[in-house]
Amino acid sequence: MSEPDAIPASDPFTTFNAWFADACAAEPNDPNAMALATATPGGVPSVRMVLLKGHGRDGFVFYTNADSRKGVEIRANPQAALLFHWKSLRRQVRIEGSLTEVMPAEADAYFHSRAFVSQVGSAASDQSRPLDGRETYLARVEAVRERYEDAGEVPRPAHWTGFRLTPRAIEFWCDRPNRLHERRRFLRAETGDEGWATTLLYP
Structure with missing residues (x-):
């Protein structure tokens, strides 16, 4: 039996934009809050909440003190994962990819x-x-x-900057009755173009 609001198999950025707009309309506090997971070069993980401050096809942007624990870990091991959990909508989005620092002008503009x-x-x-x-x-x-x-x-302090996560994987999750949840994962094509491979996952 098909479900009318099934996660689309098309462009993941379009789906993210739609879900994020829904969250901005429905979530009572900080719909742009996301968990950011980083790790040391030795693989010791840490996670904390940060705020999404920009997003598009080039990636997902947040700002921080680069001398903080997360900043030090990012510069030593620029791989990270993001998790949005919109509880009132019973939806989650997981994003994995590499991090690059934003240009100084972009950091200046947001800081001010x-x-x-x-x-x-x-x-x-x-x-x-x-x-x-x-x-x-x-x-x-x-x-x-x-x-x-x-x-x-x-x-703007020199150590205060932003990072952009360029996704190589995006996974959408939505609640279904009786815990028959729906998950769809997108993987960026290895050729580096805008193509994405997608598949459903067992919940």
Whole structure:
């Protein structure tokens, strides 16, 4: 028996765009939240939530402190996996691929699109480093705020940048009654063109 909302076997970017639009309309908080999994060159994994800040056929973009744990792991082993879980829609998307750093102009543009307080918080943070007390961080935040308040923006720190994941695999999952879930996986053609091979997977 066919299902009217079966996962399309056509272009995965079109399906992602449609699902992401649905999530933006339905999810109460952060529909662009995604789990980002990285690993050391020795294969020790770590995972955390980040926010998707751009997407298209060239990849999926997020921003971070490159001196953080994830930034260090990305630069040492630029392979990663993303997971979107839209609970209210009972859908998931898994994406795997390689990471490249965005151009400085792109990082500058996004950094200065953020609220001034968010710029201050990023500039004041040694992300992932030990902190002796929250008061220390708040004092640094206040110092940075006072320094740049008249300018209305903070220079983007050199270590604050973005990364673009270029997908080699995209998998869509949706809930079905009685746990008869549906999964469809897309693999980019080895020729490096825009072609994708696709198959259903057992749930």
